[in-house]
Amino acid sequence: MLRIEEILKEKNISNLEFAEIMGVSPTSASAFKSGRTKPKFDTLVKMAEVLDVDIRELFYPTKGGEILNGFVQYKEKVYTINNKKDLDKLIEAIDNS
Known part of the structure; x- marks a missing residue:
């Protein structure tokens, strides 16, 4: 449902970099990317901000x-x-x- 992995590839951001800018562990960042963990709304807002995308772009x-x-x-x-x-x-x- 989330396009996080695609956006990271488009922006050439590694999982480790994503984790660092989000302030989460690499395991948590990977769980968001894979869909194993559903982020809360405030986390989605932060993702959109740090990835410099409209929040709607996070979703398919x-x-x-x-x-x-x-x-x-x-x-x-x-x-x-x-x-x-x-x-x-x-x-x-x-x-x-």
């Missing part, structure tokens, strides 16, 4: 599709992109310009 999507999350500035307007509908609005704005 549960309703299919990919996670869309971010902001795009186009022609002095900022578009918030959280789902396909938001992305479609941006594409429409680009197509109509």
Whole structure:
């Protein structure tokens, strides 16, 4: 359910480094990565902060599709992109310009 292992690989962070920045033992960090231990909410918040990701990025999507999350500035307007509908609005704005 959690994408911690993927995020660590993307950011080139070892299990030991992850444990150190989280302030937990390497065994606990490994248990979070493997799903053997379910972190509490405050631990998830800390993970998101130390990994510099939105907390939603820690999870695999549960309703299919990919996670869309971010902001795009186009022609002095900022578009918030959280789902396909938001992305479609941006594409429409680009197509109509």
